[in-house]
Amino acid sequence: MKYLRQLELFLTRFFRPVEMAAHRYLLAPIRFLLKQIDPLAAKIEGTLFKKILQLTIYPLFLVLTFVIGFKLVENGITFKTFTDTIIVFLVFGAVFAPLERLIPWSKRWQDDTELPSDWFLFFGGKVWGDYINKPLRIAATAWVVQEISPEFGKQIWPIQLHPVLQVLLLLSVSDFFRYWYHRWMHTNELMWRWHAVHHSSERLYWFNGTRSHPLEGLVSSIIWAIPFALIKAPVEIVFVTNLLGRTIGRFQHTNMDLILGPFDYIFSSPKNHRYHHSKSHVIGHTNYGGDVIFWDILFGTFYLPKGEEPSDDIGIEEMPNYPKSFFGLMMAPFTYGTLKKEMEELNQSKKLTTLENQTENHNAYRSTNS
Numbered sequence: 001m002k003y004l005r006q007l008e009l010f011l012t013r014f015f016r017p018v019e020m021a022a023h024r025y026l027l028a029p030i031r032f033l034l035k036q037i038d039p040l041a042a043k044i045e046g047t048l049f050k051k052i053l054q055l056t057i058y059p060l061f062l063v064l065t066f067v068i069g070f071k072l073v074e075n076g077i078t079f080k081t082f083t084d085t086i087i088v089f090l091v092f093g094a095v096f097a098p099l100e101r102l103i104p105w106s107k108r109w110q111d112d113t114e115l116p117s118d119w120f121l122f123f124g125g126k127v128w129g130d131y132i133n134k135p136l137r138i139a140a141t142a143w144v145v146q147e148i149s150p151e152f153g154k155q156i157w158p159i160q161l162h163p164v165l166q167v168l169l170l171l172s173v174s175d176f177f178r179y180w181y182h183r184w185m186h187t188n189e190l191m192w193r194w195h196a197v198h199h200s201s202e203r204l205y206w207f208n209g210t211r212s213h214p215l216e217g218l219v220s221s222i223i224w225a226i227p228f229a230l231i232k233a234p235v236e237i238v239f240v241t242n243l244l245g246r247t248i249g250r251f252q253h254t255n256m257d258l259i260l261g262p263f264d265y266i267f268s269s270p271k272n273h274r275y276h277h278s279k280s281h282v283i284g285h286t287n288y289g290g291d292v293i294f295w296d297i298l299f300g301t302f303y304l305p306k307g308e309e310p311s312d313d314i315g316i317e318e319m320p321n322y323p324k325s326f327f328g329l330m331m332a333p334f335t336y337g338t339l340k341k342e343m344e345e346l347n348q349s350k351k352l353t354t355l356e357n358q359t360e361n362h363n364a365y366r367s368t369n370s
């Protein structure tokens with residue numbers, strides 16, 4: 001795999017400048033518009049208006065998702081095509097990006113110049129997701145449904161419950177599977193190779209919840225689709241649950257400074273997810289929930305110390321050479337062994353330098369005292 005790493009470094013040398021230039025110039029107008037919000041952000045600092053925003057944005061968006069979701073499905077509008085999903089993202093971005101600028105949690109995370117790979121991962125992931133993942137996922141779920149009678153799911157689904165409760169129930173059940181898959185990806189090194197791409201991000205904001213390796217997405221989407229296929233909830237419930245998952249996902253990685261109170265103990269929130277992205281493995285191996293957080297509370301992996309704030313210094317600490325470019329990230333699961341070796345060599349040389357310095361200091365001490 002050493003050769004793969006060399007190939008990656010070779011490709012990166014050529015394409016990284018293109019990646020950086022595209023990111024810098026294509027996004028320049030958006031960056032300019034967002035910067036216009038800064039004076040307003042400074043003006044509302046410490047005001048009651050800001051407090052109201054911090055308290056109300058999250059519950060307001062949850063309610064809006066339910067209202068808009070049920071209205072859309074009532075009118076026969078569901079998001080099916082590639083363009084549909086892009087439009088949904090643009091709508092989220094048009095609202096989330098200005099709000100992140102107005103009430104930022106970390107000023108450091110406002111600097112986006114180092115992360116053009118998010119855009120490539122998003123579009124690449126979308127093309128892969130729609131044209132490769134989808135047919136495979138449909139085939140896998142069709143097989144499961146064929147093996148287990150679809151009537152089974154219909155019989156157990158509580159259709160008599162209020163639709164909002166049905167959505168929350170479906171969200172919680174599917175997140176149970178997601179919780180265990182996510183936990184497995186953190187505790188098994190072979191799985192971590194894929195998931196590390198998501199954790200290589202050095203800042204969190206509304207857009208990078210979608211940052212993951214396409215092959216990780218393939219396995220996870222099949223695993224998550226199976227409960228949906230078996231449970232057989234009505235189609236409108238599945239649609240609204242899906243939409244609610246998108247809203248929660250954008251908030252989970254947002255850089256907005258929100259005051260969530262009890263929501264931090266129900267959903268996978270920005271605050272508890274920031275701990276999940278911690279550089280420390282001990283802290284990072286917590287808060288696995290994708291949509292809800294109570295599976296973590298139940299299975300002992302919840303972490304939210306009172307009176308403390310998570311650090312905004314996030315990423316993969318032990319691997320300073322971990323790639324940043326699109327090509328590098330695509331190849332990172334395959335070059336992981338070489339990256340690990342590079343890390344060990346780096347640690348070894350650090351240890352040697354410390355030892356040499358200690359010996360030198362010791363000798364100097366002896367010569368001055370003899």
Ligand SMILES: [Zn+2]
Nearest residue numbers: 182186195276
């Ligand atoms: Zn994770």
Ligand SMILES: [Zn+2]
Nearest residue numbers: 198209253273
């Ligand atoms: Zn994340």
